[in-house]
Amino acid sequence: MPAALDNLLAISDRLGDPMALEAKRGERLENTRQVAVRNGVAVVPVVGPIFRYANLFTEISGATSTQVLATDIQQALDDPKVKAIVLNIDSPGGVASGINELAELIYAGRDRKRIVSYIGGTGASAGYWIASAASEIVIDEASLAGSIGVVVEAVVEGENATGRKRY
CATH class of the missing domain: 1.10.1220 (Arc Repressor Mutant)
Structure with missing residues (x-):
């Protein structure tokens, strides 16, 4: 336009x-596929369907692999210039294999650096599982988050806030 x-x-x-x-x-973080660093914050994209291993299909279709995410997140955790990590999530989910290990990496990484998940679009199924491992989840007003069997308790803040809500 x-x-x-x-x-x-x-x-x-x-x-x-x-x-x-x-x-x-931002600048690309060395030895990563898609991570950008801006003012000491590494932004890791978690976009599209999630698969365990990267291949030509994931590259062409815009999907994400847990293999690549684990490598990129580990690189951000190990880089002394990176002070915090944002997982930029817009994913409907994907294959469950590999998600638990990735979530454990993110959860353990919270002891080293602040890790925040931002859901802008969809954070469902495996995407929500990844998001839930971070210290904090920020969800855009128009986004969808959750999965089958997930219960979320959120603190609602703002002008018309009524406290805690269960969804």
């Missing part, structure tokens, strides 16, 4: 360099 292009060009002009658009996204 023309307005969106104008906005991108304005950002580029403001920073004096067309490469500034790339810098806004």
